[in-house]
Amino acid sequence: MPESVALAAAVQAGRWAAAACRAVRSAADPSALDKSDKSPVTVADFAAQALVCRALAEAFPNDPVVGEEDAAALRSGEQAKFASQVLDAVNLAGRQFDLPAATLDDVLGWIDRGGAEGGGRFWTVDPIDGTKGFLRGGQYAVAIALIENGVPTVGVLACPNLPRNGGDDAGDTGALFAARRGDGATVRSLGTNSTPTAIFTSPQADPAAARVCESVESGHTAHGAAAEIAARLGVSAEPLRLDSQAKYAEVARGGAEIYLRLPTRPGYVERIWDHAAGVAVIEEAGGRVTDVDGRPLDFTHGRGLERNRGVIATNGPLHDAVLEAAAAVLAPRP
Ligand SMILES: Nc1ncnc2c1ncn2[C@@H]1O[C@H](COP(=O)(O)OS(=O)(=O)O)[C@@H](OP(=O)(O)O)[C@H]1O
Ligand SMILES: [Mg+2]
Ligand SMILES: [Mg+2]
Numbered sequence: 001m002p003e004s005v006a007l008a009a010a011v012q013a014g015r016w017a018a019a020a021c022r023a024v025r026s027a028a029d030p031s032a033l034d035k036s037d038k039s040p041v042t043v044a045d046f047a048a049q050a051l052v053c054r055a056l057a058e059a060f061p062n063d064p065v066v067g068e069e070d071a072a073a074l075r076s077g078e079q080a081k082f083a084s085q086v087l088d089a090v091n092l093a094g095r096q097f098d099l100p101a102a103t104l105d106d107v108l109g110w111i112d113r114g115g116a117e118g119g120g121r122f123w124t125v126d127p128i129d130g131t132k133g134f135l136r137g138g139q140y141a142v143a144i145a146l147i148e149n150g151v152p153t154v155g156v157l158a159c160p161n162l163p164r165n166g167g168d169d170a171g172d173t174g175a176l177f178a179a180r181r182g183d184g185a186t187v188r189s190l191g192t193n194s195t196p197t198a199i200f201t202s203p204q205a206d207p208a209a210a211r212v213c214e215s216v217e218s219g220h221t222a223h224g225a226a227a228e229i230a231a232r233l234g235v236s237a238e239p240l241r242l243d244s245q246a247k248y249a250e251v252a253r254g255g256a257e258i259y260l261r262l263p264t265r266p267g268y269v270e271r272i273w274d275h276a277a278g279v280a281v282i283e284e285a286g287g288r289v290t291d292v293d294g295r296p297l298d299f300t301h302g303r304g305l306e307r308n309r310g311v312i313a314t315n316g317p318l319h320d321a322v323l324e325a326a327a328a329v330l331a332p333r334p
């Protein structure tokens, strides 16, 4: 079946952005700024958001985009050198795809296309999910999703450091996961014209045989509570720790059965761009996603998953058992 215009635009956006991330990483240690919440943002985050918004604007000039980053710091004048590095990264990646050279004004304009609030139909973009992983040389993902009436209907995860094939057959590095509601989920390499292959979650129904994945960062998920849930399920394998929505991708292709993201403090609201693309990919591969209380993720409240707490994603058959174990370990919802 030919890919829909929306999925094709998201795939192209993911490829352009991934090329910018790779270009920045291979040049030198990426420079980073601290945002107001003390989290890092690099030249590559800005360049990737610019390229994703550029690709989406070409295909759907009227679609709103909710992106993680904005260009305020780059416009401030204090960061002129940083801003020119962002421009260079956009044009370096653009040359690989024969795109016309951009100006700094073009780049700032594309980045700020990501300032929408949402709506009935909108895109959400995490230009680098797992920025700490990117800085460490670990996993990261460019995450792009189309949300229609609260449902992620298209999802793309471009993972430049993830092996194309899972398991022992590592193959080449760089994998792009894509899904459109009703059409299934696929993986392909990051190269242009690569062929997509269908992916499916693992059929494992024995909790004791499950493999759990979780964030590397202990500030982003409660590792201790996850270990208690795993022990209740009888899981013996050590957790697989990897940065970013590469965790959704691993569960979607059967490389793990469970992804636990457990609140580290009351009141943290998960961001929609940290989950929407992963949800589309994993559900189309046969998996299930809820919050820790078993509620579906609610993408109708702007930039945050205001009505949810934490996230549990599974292969499908194990979901109810994991929710039961989580209910026994976690304090009830306040
Ligand atoms: N306290 C807290 N709890 C939960 N999540 C948080 C928290 N603080 C930050 N974030 C978000 O975590 C995103 C990174 O996801 P991961 O933890 O899976 O990756 S990583 O291990 O940090 O690399 C990260 O996304 P990026 O900023 O795109 O990297 C943040 O949006
Ligand atoms: Mg993120
Ligand atoms: Mg990010």
Ligand SMILES: [Mg+2]
Binding pocket: 039, 040, 068, 131
């Ligand atoms: Mg961030």
